Amino acid sequence: MKLNSLLILILLISFHAKSDQIYELIKIPNLKLYKTDDKGIRFLIADKNFSAGVGVNSVNCEKFEESKIKSKFLITKKNIDLYDANFLKKVNLKFIILCKNLTISNIPAIGFANPEMKTIILNINSNEKIFQRVIHHEIFHIIHKNFENYFNKNEWTKLNNSEFEYSQCSTCKKDVGLEILNVTNGFFTQYAKTNLSEDMAETFSFLVINNKNIQKKIDDDLIIKNKTIFIKENILKVDENFKFK
Amino acid sequence: MLKKVKQSKSEKILLIFLVFLTFFSFSSFYVIKNKCLFVEDVDLKKMNFIHPENISVMDISCGKVVIELMPKVSPNSVKRFKTLIQNKEYDNVAFHRVIEGFLVQAGDLEFGKKNNLNYTFIGSGQSNYGFIKPEVDRPFNFKKGTVAFAKNKKGDMEDSEFFILLDDAPLFEGEYTPLGRVTHGLSAVEKIKHNNDSEFVLRPDFIISLRMLSSIPN
Numbered sequence: 001m002k003l004n005s006l007l008i009l010i011l012l013i014s015f016h017a018k019s020d021q022i023y024e025l026i027k028i029p030n031l032k033l034y035k036t037d038d039k040g041i042r043f044l045i046a047d048k049n050f051s052a053g054v055g056v057n058s059v060n061c062e063k064f065e066e067s068k069i070k071s072k073f074l075i076t077k078k079n080i081d082l083y084d085a086n087f088l089k090k091v092n093l094k095f096i097i098l099c100k101n102l103t104i105s106n107i108p109a110i111g112f113a114n115p116e117m118k119t120i121i122l123n124i125n126s127n128e129k130i131f132q133r134v135i136h137h138e139i140f141h142i143i144h145k146n147f148e149n150y151f152n153k154n155e156w157t158k159l160n161n162s163e164f165e166y167s168q169c170s171t172c173k174k175d176v177g178l179e180i181l182n183v184t185n186g187f188f189t190q191y192a193k194t195n196l197s198e199d200m201a202e203t204f205s206f207l208v209i210n211n212k213n214i215q216k217k218i219d220d221d222l223i224i225k226n227k228t229i230f231i232k233e234n235i236l237k238v239d240e241n242f243k244f245k
Numbered sequence: 246m247l248k249k250v251k252q253s254k255s256e257k258i259l260l261i262f263l264v265f266l267t268f269f270s271f272s273s274f275y276v277i278k279n280k281c282l283f284v285e286d287v288d289l290k291k292m293n294f295i296h297p298e299n300i301s302v303m304d305i306s307c308g309k310v311v312i313e314l315m316p317k318v319s320p321n322s323v324k325r326f327k328t329l330i331q332n333k334e335y336d337n338v339a340f341h342r343v344i345e346g347f348l349v350q351a352g353d354l355e356f357g358k359k360n361n362l363n364y365t366f367i368g369s370g371q372s373n374y375g376f377i378k379p380e381v382d383r384p385f386n387f388k389k390g391t392v393a394f395a396k397n398k399k400g401d402m403e404d405s406e407f408f409i410l411l412d413d414a415p416l417f418e419g420e421y422t423p424l425g426r427v428t429h430g431l432s433a434v435e436k437i438k439h440n441n442d443s444e445f446v447l448r449p450d451f452i453i454s455l456r457m458l459s460s461i462p463n
Contacts, residue, residue: 021414116400
């Protein structure tokens with residue numbers, strides 16, 4: 001017992017103190033506050049490259065050039081403004097981190113959601129269209145985690161063709177494209193086929209971004225149509241005032 | 246017969262310098278050793294409080310710390326804090342987590358007691374009073390000296406652990422439940438033992454006692 005305690009103590013003492021308030025709140029070092037918006041969302045940027053977490057969810061991201069900050073912030077803010085303050089409070093989103101070359105467990109990623117820390121991390125070096133949609137995709141992960149009881153897995157699974165099975169994980173497939181598919185067959189993107197949670201998040205993100213092309217896909221694909229109805233109905237349970245396009 | 250040698254001017258200066266150096270070395274040895282030097286002396290007898298029922302006094306190694314509790318901001322949490330104080334639960338509890346110049350944290354009643362300090366689990370203990378929900382909706386300025394409840398490991402409930410801010414932390418607004426503010430004796434809090442390389446402290450300082458003002462004899 002004493003040896004155990006000593007080992008743990010040595011381990012604790014070997015970690016350097018991360019003494020700023022951002023680290024205290026979300027356990028990610030080397031960040032600085034860029035802006036706090038009127039909805040209480042705190043936009044953070046990497047002050048230096050950072051690593052956080054251990055094991056499966058180890059997150060690495062890099063500081064990006066000062067010149068790119070404003071434009072990426074404005075794009076992010078424009079998309080966050082699609083949600084009202086009450087909704088963001090309900091779903092428990094507080095922190096948005098902007099950085100470049102994001103990797104999760106050494107796999108390049110465009111976004112990452114950590115619902116426990118009320119945080120999403122966005123990789124700014126991705127094409128603008130996808131970057132915008134990923135914001136909503138990650139927001140859905142936060143919603144999903146906080147309202148799991150609304151988004152019933154069995155009900156969702158029944159919406160797919162009976163023979164369809166998701167992959168074991170979101171990175172188990174080689175083809176994880178985020179571009180909208182020409183032939184949808186129940187899925188907006190290849191990435192949506194990776195797992196149930198990603199499928200829901202992809203559906204939600206297309207619903208929020210919605211345009212003529214997306215609406216046509218919804219109208220032409222009964223499975224997608226049913227999935228969008230499922231998402232809309234349950235998002236309205238989270239917040240009855242939420243408005244889709 | 247010995248010839249008397251007269252000191253030169255430079256030798257006299259050197260001698261005076263050596264005397265000063267010796268004096269300075271000895272005095273600084275004792276001054277540096279006393280970590281509580283220059284700490285504000287808190288004399289409760291000289292103080293008047295508008296709401297004495299909301300004043301608590303913490304006794305720590307470098308002196309007294311006066312905390313004004315704010316039940317109007319966080320009624321339920323302050324009620325819990327007062328209950329713990331009245332039951333003397335914080336006596337001999339460690340400041341187990343100290344970040345120099347930022348915050349000190351204490352209040353692990355399970356693993357942080359002086360006679361039952363458990364370095365393996367310190368910071369994860371629970372009181373016998375159960376968890377309470379944070380009260381984070383009211384606006385509050387988390388400036389230096391703020392006392393607030395810390396959250397449990399999951400980050401959604403509070404119990405008995407609290408922290409005192411040694412620096413402004415505006416981002417804490419809406420995240421932690423404010424309990425009150427240190428009105429006197431913050432310099433004593435700043436002297437609480439810390440570890441330069443870690444938030445967790447080996448052989449930490451302890452709260453000697455924490456009492457409501459009303460229970461302190463005149």
